[in-house]
Amino acid sequence: MAKEITKREDNYSQWYNDIVKKAGLADNSAVRGCMVIKPLGFGIWENMKAQLDKMFKETGHVNAYFPLFIPKSFLSKEAKHVEGFAKECAVITHHRLMNNPDGEGVVVDPTSKLDEELIVRPTSETIIWNTYRDWIQSYRDLPLLINQWANVVRWEMRTRPFLRTTEFLWQEGHTAHATKEEAITEAELIHEVYAKFAEEYMAMPVIKGYKSENERFAGADNTFTIEALMQDGKALQAGTSHFLGQNFAKAFDVKYSDSNNKEEYVWATSWGVSTRLVGGLIMTHSDDAGLVIPPRLAPTQVVIVPIPKPSEEIMKVADDIAAKLKDRGIRVKVDTDDKKRPGFKFAQYEMEGVPVRIGIGMRDLANNLVEVARRDTKEKESISLDSIDQHIDDLLINIQNNLFERAKKYRDDHITEVDNFDDFKKVIEEKGGFVKCHWDGTVETELKIKELTKATLRCIPNDEKESEGKCVYSGNPSNKKVLFAKAY
């Protein structure tokens, strides 16, 4: 095969980079840490976007759009927020270039210096809450349930395609509420939406929980998270939903008058998922032959390949099948290229993760059969033309479920309970995955564990029951087990 990729067991990190490159998901760009999202990678993101957007709208949210730029002074208004973001900002200082007086090219025109520098948004709480002040006067103006699809920039030191890039695409919800309870309910609702999306569409099992104070979003009172597990045993934070209390309302002086004309600060949430999910999808399902995409998010769900090459008769059968599948709402492509050999094409579609491949050859056709190959297990079977559309419909569901179950089994097999620090270290070092253990609830212990093992506190699971025990590191009393893991 022309396009071999590194095996996962040899070098997982290189395997990931190979898939991104050779399946045509993304490319590096000329700008440090910024990627080019190629049509296949963007097609997956588009399908994610469409589904999430539908789910947000079904739960009463509307889209809007706020400026890319944030005045520098806005960032400082919420103390923790500025601490979290000031160190990785793209800063705009000028607004004009001019011909280089000393030679070729253009230089910054020094007379175009801005009075106040602008920051390219790393997240939009500040500019949005500055706007909400004008939009909210009375309880009648609440709740505000607004989402934005946008690009954001964080000047990260180490970047990897999709997982951590200087610029990335995301959605950020920013809601405003009259009461604390309503805001918490909203943050929890979105937490559920994210978990449902991850499991039912990405076929990626997640653990729902909330973050320790140390791992919270900068400016939040509570951060809900969904945590997934990649095939190398490292966790991936896949989506977060924040209860922001009245922090941003106080920073930007956003008050409402209640039905008794009493003024109160507004309660807030924010929540986001990003193109990082594409990285999570790749690492959850793909194998040593290339990308594997869950059918519900695959830009092309079925590809039809004539064997050995397109003849009129075979193309007619291909077009008939394609038409039937399209009628069922299946995204299908007929390969009409007559320059490449079938073997080459098969490898290419495997690399690109197309869930189902239908091969049409003269010999099979004589028996009214076509060959159907599924990408997840690589199994092939001969299927009668009479029932091909129903078969494919069922198969796509089957693949979607199989991918989820396979990933869930791996994940469940990699949650290891420990009650002493030696076991903790051993599991993190050798087996990987989540370590479940008692923790004394202090930042000191959390940071010490990180220092010693590189594992971070991923979350305090929602469904974890209270239980008396001793912290795996300090031995101090604890009443709940939490999850640690190395993470992306």
Add this chain to the structure above:
Amino acid sequence: MAKEITKREDNYSQWYNDIVKKAGLADNSAVRGCMVIKPLGFGIWENMKAQLDKMFKETGHVNAYFPLFIPKSFLSKEAKHVEGFAKECAVITHHRLMNNPDGEGVVVDPTSKLDEELIVRPTSETIIWNTYRDWIQSYRDLPLLINQWANVVRWEMRTRPFLRTTEFLWQEGHTAHATKEEAITEAELIHEVYAKFAEEYMAMPVIKGYKSENERFAGADNTFTIEALMQDGKALQAGTSHFLGQNFAKAFDVKYSDSNNKEEYVWATSWGVSTRLVGGLIMTHSDDAGLVIPPRLAPTQVVIVPIPKPSEEIMKVADDIAAKLKDRGIRVKVDTDDKKRPGFKFAQYEMEGVPVRIGIGMRDLANNLVEVARRDTKEKESISLDSIDQHIDDLLINIQNNLFERAKKYRDDHITEVDNFDDFKKVIEEKGGFVKCHWDGTVETELKIKELTKATLRCIPNDEKESEGKCVYSGNPSNKKVLFAKAY
């Protein structure tokens, strides 16, 4: 009425600003020249986007995403391009803030200065063609038919919501071809797509033509344009499609080898429409009562309002109608607010441009009737409940057509042929609209006319036949009439 707006004849410009503000389309932001697109404005843009995206995909294009930032040196590589964009760039010079050593807040960390400044993309030809160099080797890699939905920034001196903003949203197509003919055909295809979208979806008649050399995109060999006419007699450039020749391929050294292994530079097009279209939509159809939205792009096509206020019986009828309309794919909203009076609601929905309003009152209901009001003509009629869904379906089509015909009549009435410069000035000054006349084909004349009248050469119409005549300004020979107008 609580929300009066300026009348068009009193002050068209203020009328426009009032509509934007009071219909809740957009707000000014804390960042100079950047607007906040509010849910109604964004909802219109979302519908535009969905339809255009569909049309691009139907013509074989795929979406991708390229970096927000462009290295400064890239801009200089195409001589005309840098001339067109260097003077209005947001320039990033640093990547970190730090606590102010002299007091409060944060300041730019001087140690974070970038080696090379980055420009926030004003358009993406340069970064994209720098990428295409890696993607294109052989004729087999062509054509590349890629579109991007993105935000761009141009540091404009005077800004107006939607029509001209520092940051705006748009799509930009960037295609690469093996031959000149193929590239020209692509630019013309998109020109057709834009015209079809403007007329069939926005109900906004446009003139298809191409630009004079002086008005071309910076770096193009030819610029196709669609030109619309606003109600104040000023033209609006609504979409452009550029044949870029080999200019960017040469600037970024993008060659392909043809089937004989001969190397040649690649041919290019680029094309875009932006949130400016929302401004065009507002100004084409709206009236002194507020916004008017063509049904095909209206976020809410039908609103159902109980009169005098929601009772159980009325709500049941409302929900029944809504369900029937939804079944037909109509976007319908039932107003369940029992705090506001119907009169207030009616004015509000008029302001927001909802194409059809259904009022349900007890008296009408006793006769099996509801009141249907159309936004475009403000006519009302009583319609039987038995045929309400079919009636609404027909009415929406009727409104869409009526808006187009009304706008087309206005536009056609405002194309005035002149053959001397006194008439030219008189028409531009008094009547407005397009002036059709002979022009000698020189930049000098074009600029002189602009200087004297503020009218610019909008386009050389596609369907204009050759005819012998004398330039309206210079008296020099001309073989084709062109269109001048004052423009946004």
